[in-house]
Amino acid sequence: EVQLLESGGGSVQPGGSLTLSCVASGFTFGSYAMTWVRQAPGKGLEWVSGISGSGGSAHYADPVQGRFIISRDNSKDTVYLQMNSLRPEDMAIYYCAKGSSSVSRFGWFDSWGQGTLVTV
Amino acid sequence: SYDLSQPLSVSSALGQTATITCGGDNIGTKNVHWYQQRPGQAPVMVIYRDAKRPSGIPERFSGSNSGNTATLTISRAQAGDEGDYYCQVWDSNTVIFGGGTKLTV
Numbered sequence: 001e002v003q004l005l006e007s008g009g010g011s012v013q014p015g016g017s018l019t020l021s022c023v024a025s026g027f028t029f030g031s032y033a034m035t036w037v038r039q040a041p042g043k044g045l046e047w048v049s050g051i052s053g054s055g056g057s058a059h060y061a062d063p064v065q066g067r068f069i070i071s072r073d074n075s076k077d078t079v080y081l082q083m084n085s086l087r088p089e090d091m092a093i094y095y096c097a098k099g100s101s102s103v104s105r106f107g108w109f110d111s112w113g114q115g116t117l118v119t120v
Numbered sequence: 121s122y123d124l125s126q127p128l129s130v131s132s133a134l135g136q137t138a139t140i141t142c143g144g145d146n147i148g149t150k151n152v153h154w155y156q157q158r159p160g161q162a163p164v165m166v167i168y169r170d171a172k173r174p175s176g177i178p179e180r181f182s183g184s185n186s187g188n189t190a191t192l193t194i195s196r197a198q199a200g201d202e203g204d205y206y207c208q209v210w211d212s213n214t215v216i217f218g219g220g221t222k223l224t225v
Binding site for chain 2: 045046
């Protein structure tokens with residue numbers, strides 16, 4: 001059974017930084033792209049960032065480009081989201097999700113974590 | 121940028137068919153995926169590649185995609201189907217989600 005467990009959320013002042021982690025289990029982690037999706041209170045889903053299975057390719061939504069960094073450690077089955085220069089509009093529940101292949105710019109998200117709340 | 125439009129809300133009587141649309145320019149040329157989000161829970165994929173059902177998703181869930189509209193159909197709607205539904209596509213190396221549709225049964 002695929003499991004994704006996010007952590008690292010919390011309260012931070014505007015301009016501050018926070019790093020989220022997502023530990024995966026139940027599948028061959030390095031064979032799948034991973035992504036972060038956020039949901040502001042009472043709002044819809046917004047894609048944030050994705051990374052390929054190897055970690056060699058990463059891409060970002062425009063609102064976070066240049067402020068957020070996605071990375072992964074396949075030896076630890078963990079994907080990270082380093083968030084810098086946080087703004088009030090970044091406040092949301094952040095979900096990590098498993099991609100459908102190793103390619104990060106394709107496909108669907110077949111498993112999701114329960115999310116971690118970031119308050120700015 | 122590419123936009124996906126969904127109705128804000130859809131209602132269905134218990135046991136009837138609920139239809140949720142997702143509109144986009146030539147969306148029929150893209151692969152559309154659908155997610156269900158029950159209140160207070162994480163999203164769950166219910167349809168991928170327009171019409172394919174993941175294991176564990178009831179056959180009551182089906183999808184189609186043609187022209188400028190993709191459609192999620194829920195047959196014999198149940199109270200447990202209530203929640204928000206989102207369509208998703210890729211465009212210009214970016215993930216696009218529709219604004220979401222609240223289904224009331």
